[in-house]
Amino acid sequence: MCEYCGCREVPAIAELMDEHTALADEGHYVRQALGTGDFAGAMRLLGSLVAHLDRHVRREEDGIFLAMRAAGEFIDEIDDLEGEHRDLAAVVAALDHHSTTFAADVSRFLDDLDTHVEREDLGIFPVSVVTLGASGWATVDVARRGSPSFLLDVASTTTADANAAT
Template sequence: MCDHCGCREVTPIQRLMAEHERLLDMAGEIRDALRVGDSAIARGIFGDLAALLMPHVRAEERGLFAVMRERGEFIDHIDTLESEHGELAARLAATLDDEAILQICDQLRAHIYAENFGLFPAALASLGGDDWADIEEREGRTTAGTGEVGQPVG
């Protein structure tokens, strides 16, 4: 992930990016397992990925997305990202074969790229100090309640 814009110095984005890294690592592990024909391992990791992804999505939408929307910042981009969240949630709820799991991993990778290299730097440029505290409060998770960085929260 990038380190050039300073996003990682802001706690909410730092946490979201750490979760993104974990999700991407898991997607890679899924691909590796399927490549060697171990569907059972891939499905187990995929279950863990879903368990991390959905609380992560809720935190993004309640926190960063909501604050940016209220301030009139990048509404079209946020609408697109929220729509993608809905698509991912619907796909996760379906019965999936191995190819569908790989497609979700690809979709997730593209989505994370759009957030990490689009929305997060834009948020850093457009939001101020009080906004970050507001985002953390709205996410509904505290430092004590998040567990290890990149682990499921809820």
């Protein structure tokens, strides 16, 4: 994750990046469960990750992405990132914990998610900081208010703490 460009000084971007870190942490716990052969546990943890990812994606698309589109900036990149969101959702929908390829399928999903997150953290987020004007940030703020960060959920913090302890 980038820490030198200054985009983390913008609260909306910092929050999205913090969510990325939390998603990666959740992915780590899923990988741990897979490593021990606990596919049911991996599915439970994956369910939580996917719920958080869904909220996160909605905030990105209704906020930063919508604002960038309205500004007419980096439309091809936004299209690609939104396509990746749909691709990730399709992979999750097709997962079957009874499949002999379940662990590999989940691992590939998590790898793809990591790559996607890096593209956003190092690409569109820093670009948005120098591109969006007041109306763009107003769009981002509406999305933030409409769907607060999952990091603010008490249950998420409790679950993450419990997972970290295991």
